[in-house]
Amino acid sequence: MELAKLLPMPELLALLLLLLLSLHFITRKIRNRNQNQNLPPGSYGWPIVGETFKFISAAREGSVVRFIQERMERYDSRVYKTSFLGDPMAVFCGPAGNKFLFSNENKNVQVWWPSSIKKLLRSSLVNKVGDEAKMTRRLLLAFLNHEMLRNFVPKMDSIAQIHINTHWQGKEEVVVHSTVQKYTFALACSLFLSIEGPLHDSKISSRFHQFLKGLVGFPINLPGTRFHQAMKAANEIRQEIRNIIKQRKLDLEQKRLVSPSQDILSHLLVTPDSNGRFLTEIEIMDNILLLLFAGHDTSRSTLSSLMRYLAQFPHVYDKVLAEQVEISRAKGEGESLQWEDVQKMKYSWNVASEVLRLSPPVTGAYREALKDFTYADYTIPKGWKLHWTICSSHMDEKIFANPEAFDAWRFEGTGPTAYSYVPFGGGPRMCLGQEFARLEILVFMHHIVKRFKWDLVDPNEKFKYDPMLEPVNGLPILLHPHH
Ligand code: HEM
Structure with missing residues (x-):
């Protein structure tokens, strides 16, 4: 009640x-x-709320890079202290900070997420540490590795084409952010749950927006709060997934038109971990909810940013188009894209990588100190929360010359040095969906550039983090089909 x-x-x-x-x-x-310890310099901000609201409002105003850079300049460019969501926090900066946190998992630090995320994603991987996390990651990666995913490229290709025929063809103006979500969500629903066809009437799709908006913030479960709405939405989505699980179990038992490798749901139902244990129904539900969230909103954000940069830089668009036309030429009429075709999209992936450098969907992620330890001559006390920040290395001119400029050639050859390019994180908790994201982004790029050129309705439209990077007005564009 x-x-x-x-x-x-x-x-x-x-x-x-x-x-x-x-x-x-x-x-x-x-x-x-912690008063007598040599703590990193910085400010805890206001009592209780710390710098939480300052950070969230900088994120929502699109000035998060400035927010972090100002503090690095004022305090220490290696690490500074703040307070976030009620906890003291050390913000680790640059490649050295990334390296330290990524290579100390289960030693000095372990993964940590704000309690709003923990409560919403319950028994999923994000709440597991140590051996349990390793087992769950192995189970999920057995489906999300490139050997498995290469078989799904023709399916991604077909979903991309149906999406473009339905939502882009014949339109003069399209609002990119809400439209590309239909593609990334359809792909996730298909590959994770075998839900095919139009999704606009599915409960999972209609409740997802509310779920996402309550993910980062104070977990105050009172009517009217974003968190309360998100908890309600998560329960409804879980109920829907539970119904699908029930049906799938029956179908698998009776061998009715289903296969153990058709999607991640079947994979999790039939595959034990290395101790012979199967995930419980609740764990499966929570992990699928995690994958649906982590697996579609990040790619959606990337595609919106990509559409913006391709409109802003026609010379980049022209080179991407030339590469994609070349790939099509080598194929027969109407033949689906295969994994080998995607491997040839080298320049297009450099472009997507530069999009992820300049406009990463998330600002970084979190860890927690397992014991007192020393970093950069400062003491980091046990229990402190730790944040690694993507922009502190992506926007560093010593690593990426002229960091504000869009330059896809940075990724030619050996590319950036270790720990400096981190849109997917790193170490034992690195993103599990990197290959999935690469395939879905490139397949979409292939079809969209071959069918259209486009202009931005507002070339100055800003992007903000809420909680993922998104265009403030949804990025309307004017479409010009190729004839
Ligand atoms: C452009 C797209 C994506 C970006 C930029 C991205 C970024 C990230 C980042 C920064 C993390 C945190 C890593 C860390 O703490 O070190 C993460 C974790 C994660 N991502 Fe992604 N991600 C993307 C797409 C995906 C997709 C498509 C999936 C699923 C198919 C996915 C599943 C996950 C999962 C399950 C975790 C948690 C891993 C763990 O806790 O061990 N992500 N992602």
């Missing part, structure tokens, strides 16, 4: 005040405990 219905307003306010006061004293205790 909802708290607001249970308690009259004064009691509710008193309860909130009590909660805030307790949080305040806990925060002060934690801060005082």
Whole structure:
């Protein structure tokens, strides 16, 4: 039952005040405990809320790079302290910070996510550490590795073409961000759950927006909060996945038009981990919810940024088009794209990589200190939250000359040095969906450039993080089909 219905307003306010006061004293205790240590320089910001709202509003105003760079300049470009979502936090910067965090998993640090994410994604991989995490990653990677995914390229190709015929063909204007979501979501639903066809009436699709908007923030489960809406949406999506699991179990038992490798759901139902244990139904539900989220919104963000850069830089568009036309020429009329074709899209992938350098879908990710340790001569106390930041290396002119400029040639040859290019993270918790994302981005690029050229309706439209990078007005474009 909802708290607001249970308690009259004064009691509710008193309860909130009590909660805030307790949080305040806990925060002060934690801060005082570390007072005599040589902590990184920085500011904890306001009591309780720390710099949370400053960070979130910088992210939503599209100025997160400036927010981080200002603090690196003011305090220390290697590591500085802040406070986020009620916890003291050290922000690790640059390739050295990335290297330290990525190579210390399960030693000095382990993966950590804000409690809103933990609560929404329950027993999924993001809440697992140590051996359990290794097992779950191995299970998921057995489906998401390139050997498996190469068989799905013709399917991705067909989904991309149906998507473009349905949502782009015959239109003069398209709002990119909401439109490309239909493609990335359709792909995820098809490869993870074998849900095919139009998705606009599916409950999973209609509830996803609310789920996403409550992922990062204070996990206050009161009516009207983003988190409350997200919890409700997550439960409804899970219920839908549960129905699909029930049916699939029956179909697999009776060998009815299903195969153990048709999608990630069947794969998880029939594959045990290396100890012979199968994931429980709840674990399967939670991991599929995680994959649906991690696996479509990141690629959606990348495709929106890609469409912007291709419109802004016609010389880049022309080279991508030339490469894609060349690949088509070598194929028979109407023949599907294969994995080997995608391997030839070298310049196009350099372009996508440069998009991910300049406009990564996420700002970085989090770890937690497992013990007191020293980094850059500072003490990092046990229990502190740690944040590694993508922009602190992607926008460093010592690593990427002229970092503001779009230059796909940076990725030619050996490419950037280790730990400096990190849109997918690194180390034992690196993104599991890198190959999936590469294939879906390149397949989409192939078809969209071959069919259209486009102009931005507002060439100055800004992008913001909420929680993923997205265009503030959805990126409307004017389409010009090739004849
Ligand atoms: C352009 C697209 C994508 C980007 C930029 C991206 C980025 C990231 C980043 C930065 C992390 C955190 C890594 C860390 O903490 O070190 C991550 C984790 C993760 N990603 Fe992705 N991702 C993308 C696409 C995908 C796709 C398509 C899937 C699934 C098919 C996926 C599944 C995951 C999972 C399951 C994790 C958690 C891994 C763990 O905790 O061990 N991602 N991703």
